[in-house]
Amino acid sequence: MEGSRTGLPGDYSGRLDLQSADESLRRRVATERLRAHIELVATSSPFYRERFSRLGLKPENLRSLEDLKRFPLTTKDDLNRFNDDFLAAPPESIADVCLTSATTGTPTRLLQTASDLSRLAYNEEIAFAMAGIGPGDTVLVSAAADRCFMAGLAYFLGGVSLGCRMVRCGSGSPAQIWELIRVTTPTVLVGVPSLLLKTALFATEAGFEPSRYGIKKLLAIGEAIRSPDLKLLPAAARNEELWGAPIHSTYASSEMATTFAECGHRCGGHLRPELIHLEILGDNGEPVGPGEPGEVVVTPLGVTGMPLLRYRTGDIATLITDPCPCGRTTPRIGPVAGRKDQMLKYRGTTLFPGTLLGAVEGTPGVAGGYVEALLNPDGTDRVILHLAAEMSGAVPEAGIRELLRARARVIPEINWITPEQYHEISTGSGKRKRILFIDSRGKQ
Numbered sequence: 001m002e003g004s005r006t007g008l009p010g011d012y013s014g015r016l017d018l019q020s021a022d023e024s025l026r027r028r029v030a031t032e033r034l035r036a037h038i039e040l041v042a043t044s045s046p047f048y049r050e051r052f053s054r055l056g057l058k059p060e061n062l063r064s065l066e067d068l069k070r071f072p073l074t075t076k077d078d079l080n081r082f083n084d085d086f087l088a089a090p091p092e093s094i095a096d097v098c099l100t101s102a103t104t105g106t107p108t109r110l111l112q113t114a115s116d117l118s119r120l121a122y123n124e125e126i127a128f129a130m131a132g133i134g135p136g137d138t139v140l141v142s143a144a145a146d147r148c149f150m151a152g153l154a155y156f157l158g159g160v161s162l163g164c165r166m167v168r169c170g171s172g173s174p175a176q177i178w179e180l181i182r183v184t185t186p187t188v189l190v191g192v193p194s195l196l197l198k199t200a201l202f203a204t205e206a207g208f209e210p211s212r213y214g215i216k217k218l219l220a221i222g223e224a225i226r227s228p229d230l231k232l233l234p235a236a237a238r239n240e241e242l243w244g245a246p247i248h249s250t251y252a253s254s255e256m257a258t259t260f261a262e263c264g265h266r267c268g269g270h271l272r273p274e275l276i277h278l279e280i281l282g283d284n285g286e287p288v289g290p291g292e293p294g295e296v297v298v299t300p301l302g303v304t305g306m307p308l309l310r311y312r313t314g315d316i317a318t319l320i321t322d323p324c325p326c327g328r329t330t331p332r333i334g335p336v337a338g339r340k341d342q343m344l345k346y347r348g349t350t351l352f353p354g355t356l357l358g359a360v361e362g363t364p365g366v367a368g369g370y371v372e373a374l375l376n377p378d379g380t381d382r383v384i385l386h387l388a389a390e391m392s393g394a395v396p397e398a399g400i401r402e403l404l405r406a407r408a409r410v411i412p413e414i415n416w417i418t419p420e421q422y423h424e425i426s427t428g429s430g431k432r433k434r435i436l437f438i439d440s441r442g443k444q
């Protein structure tokens, strides 16, 4: 299938993305795409050239999809430590410098060619189209495009490509976002759901009714909006109620350079097989079955600046293979349960900080929160849910315990903090992302 202005094959502007029902044909196409990608990294990327040579691997070792596991995984730490060695294109062809956060304190650079930017535009264009956004929509993006962030840039390029009017709001305060909404009258809001909710609450408190401002769609980025059974989390439901518009989930990261977007049926983000190869792996490195949680491992296809092979995202999610009512036959990815390195062992169950926060955020009276893990003397995890009340003195403790019991199935220690303390620790200025989790287990 040819069809897009970028020259990339595949879907365009919401056309259905159908895979062949023939399993063997599907696997052959996926193998050919991966083989071409491995040839590219083997010849052009010093990092992979060295690693393949050390392991005695050649592109022709990939004869079927099963052979992919012979090829090494790439970690966030590899990308950070050997950053320069990932450059696979002539330095003069780099058009954009993107930075991502890293554990070492030195950010990781993701260098993008002009062709990578076209690919990014194509990716975001079809992600928007998948969610039902199209020409004639005015899209306000409350995600940063400055300070070398990729997200805001990708939304801008994709929206322009699709024929939308773009409002580059950036990651402002609720007051700034609301002001721009009033001035530019967008039909679509793109942003982190917790920030969209804060904006709606800010507007409501100021005496406005956000649902009367013509917003037709909310596109959530950066945070899960559904529980693993695909039900809307309370904060997402409250967003829908206050804005009077449906919320769609997207899942993406700078390293992936690809978006998994929900269609109108909103039951998991559709895979774009021409843009990314997806694996979901268990602790033993083997793929897990549909519906089973595992680590998301991606091979973004068609990236030329810093191509990656089998990149470990650290995110835990599940694969959904049931047919989608929209008719697309590609698999989908379920909500991200959390980060692999933030997995907690609590009273015999596995727990993610996001599960606790997702259960209670959006509840009237709760301004937000974060989770802290400490170590009990017996070696088990001690989990504290720090919550900020919207107004001091009005702590909805009983209701919160009930919600945790029903939605997270555990009730950890709850510690109430002031909105100021919450802002200072979780969302204060200078933080690239909201802090959801503090791991104090190694510091006692």
Ligand SMILES: [Zn+2]
Pocket (backbone or CB within 6 Å): 262, 263, 264, 265, 266, 270, 324, 325, 326, 327, 328
């Ligand atoms: Zn669908």
